[in-house]
Amino acid sequence: MDKKKKVSSKFIFFFGSFGGILFGYDIGVMTGALPFLKTDWNLTNASLVGWVTSAVMFGAIFGAAIAGQLADRLGRRRMILMSSLIFAIGSILCGFSPNNGTLYLIGMRIFLGLAVGAASALVPAYMSEMAPARLRGSLSGINQTMIVSGMLISYIVDFVLKDLPENISWRLMLGLAAVPAIILFAGVLKLPESPRFLIKANRLDEARQVLSFVRKPEDVEPEVKSIQETAQSESSNMAKTSWATLFNGKYRYLVIAGVGVAAFQQFQGANAIFYYIPLIVEKATGSAASSALMWPIVQGVLLVLGSLLYIWIAEKFNRRTLLTLGGTVMALSFLLPAVINSLVPNASPMMIVVFLSIYVAFYSFTWAPLTWVLVGEVFPLAVRGRASGLASSFNWIGSWAVGLLFPIMTASMSQEAVFAVFGVICVLGVLFVRFCVPETRGHSLEEIEAAGTNHGKKTETAQDN
Numbered sequence: 250m251d252k253k254k255k256v257s258s259k260f261i262f263f264f265g266s267f268g269g270i271l272f273g274y275d276i277g278v279m280t281g282a283l284p285f286l287k288t289d290w291n292l293t294n295a296s297l298v299g300w301v302t303s304a305v306m307f308g309a310i311f312g313a314a315i316a317g318q319l320a321d322r323l324g325r326r327r328m329i330l331m332s333s334l335i336f337a338i339g340s341i342l343c344g345f346s347p348n349n350g351t352l353y354l355i356g357m358r359i360f361l362g363l364a365v366g367a368a369s370a371l372v373p374a375y376m377s378e379m380a381p382a383r384l385r386g387s388l389s390g391i392n393q394t395m396i397v398s399g400m401l402i403s404y405i406v407d408f409v410l411k412d413l414p415e416n417i418s419w420r421l422m423l424g425l426a427a428v429p430a431i432i433l434f435a436g437v438l439k440l441p442e443s444p445r446f447l448i449k450a451n452r453l454d455e456a457r458q459v460l461s462f463v464r465k466p467e468d469v470e471p472e473v474k475s476i477q478e479t480a481q482s483e484s485s486n487m488a489k490t491s492w493a494t495l496f497n498g499k500y501r502y503l504v505i506a507g508v509g510v511a512a513f514q515q516f517q518g519a520n521a522i523f524y525y526i527p528l529i530v531e532k533a534t535g536s537a538a539s540s541a542l543m544w545p546i547v548q549g550v551l552l553v554l555g556s557l558l559y560i561w562i563a564e565k566f567n568r569r570t571l572l573t574l575g576g577t578v579m580a581l582s583f584l585l586p587a588v589i590n591s592l593v594p595n596a597s598p599m600m601i602v603v604f605l606s607i608y609v610a611f612y613s614f615t616w617a618p619l620t621w622v623l624v625g626e627v628f629p630l631a632v633r634g635r636a637s638g639l640a641s642s643f644n645w646i647g648s649w650a651v652g653l654l655f656p657i658m659t660a661s662m663s664q665e666a667v668f669a670v671f672g673v674i675c676v677l678g679v680l681f682v683r684f685c686v687p688e689t690r691g692h693s694l695e696e697i698e699a700a701g702t703n704h705g706k707k708t709e710t711a712q713d714n
Contacts, residue, residue, distance in 0.1 A: 258463045264436035265375050266392040268368035270429045271336050273399020275305055280545045281407020282419040289415045290349050295656045302524050303652030304355045308362020309645035316367035317638015325375040325443045336364035337430035344424025370641035377625030378443040382693040393618035394556040401549030408542045448476045479630050479695050495632050503701035504636050506686045507627040511640035513678035514620040515647025518671030519612050521655040522605050533598040548609050555613020567690050575615025576679035582608035583672030587665040626689045629698045
């Protein structure tokens with residue numbers, strides 16, 4: 250193999266996680282665009298509002314599943330490049346939506362969602378496979394920083410463009426998402442492929458070279474041998490994997506843990522806040538949603554600060570401890586407004602916004618980053634692509650369902666009651682973590698796989714007995 254120019258580890262980790270900017274921007278941008286789009290097209294139907302908002306997440310369900318399979322065949326890097334191209338094209342097409350073209354916009358946002366979902370599956374897998382075990386939590390947390398930075402950028406763009414004519418402002422908000430996609434494409438062109446994918450493809454010299462970019466020289470050969478042993482063991486036990494493979498006794502425990510955490514992250518209702526905070530403030534205060542665009546920026550700042558806090562504490566606390574802490578406070582933040590409102594009917598309507606800000610603050614350094622860290626860490630190598638895709642699909646199913654149903658639910662229920670439902674789901678998420686998720690901090694991917702598959706074998710044996 251020809252020697253390639255050394256790529257710095259900082260460059261690798263920055264652009265390896267830059268895909269988060271893409272779906273962060275698109276998660277956030279509709280928050281500000283929606284009030285102007287509703288006025289421009291006179292969108293009053295709650296179901297159509299839900300579909301326009303959630304169409305990206307619907308497409309992402311399929312994008313994540315498809316990308317997970319293709320990444321095992323074509324490589325993580327090539328799939329990230331393809332995703333960035335689809336994202337750029339989809340963003341531009343959304344910006345050129347014809348007047349009152351609701352179905353066109355929904356279709357284009359579903360197309361855009363294919364790229365968003367692919368990035369959500371590929372980035373955590375790539376980052377976890379590139380990062381050394383001692384830094385994997387904090388480096389994988391960079392992905393979350395990218396996501397919330399993309400959201401904050403979109404909130405700021407929405408705020409800056411809010412004084413333009415409404416038929417122009419929302420189109421520019423959506424179309425400008427092509428800019429980070431083009432930047433990602435240019436950066437990923439220089440990235441190396443994942444060493445674990447290269448070893449599975451029997452490209453050992455390339456894998457050694459890539460590891461030399463991100464490991465100490467003395468650590469390269471032991472890691473190559475460790476990955477080889479795991480890959481050979483998997484290939485000898487199972488020449489071909491299928492979707493059914495994910496849930497056989499050997500892998501079931503780890504797959505359920507990763508997929509479950511990914512699903513709970515979204516069904517807990519975070520994106521109801523991120524998509525609809527201007528409309529939540531409008532319903533609470535009676536002021537126009539288009540005049541409440543400072544609130545998304547407040548939420549975005551909380552998210553970015555929380556993601557940076559996570560990077561600082563990632564290797565100081567166990568994953569399960571942080572998830573339990575965050576889930577508990579998040580549940581209380583959703584449940585207390587309903588309790589207070591029932592005891593004090595004349596309580597300030599802004600109370601719910603304050604509690605939602607507390608929710609966002611704790612979500613930002615617990616469930617938000619740790620979901621993607623665990624998804625990158627917990628799945629066995631033989632099924633990592635498929636399992637990562639499945640986890641991302643379930644994550645996007647939750648995101649789509651929340652985005653679609655929230656305006657419908659709030660049209661028939663009080664906001665406090667709707668958020669109380671999400672509070673109960675937060676409690677269930679904490680119980681799931683305590684009973685179904687292994688601790689992964691400080692362990693290599695191979696150690697996590699060995700412990701998890703042994704657990705699965707023991708469970709299967711116990712059931713057989």
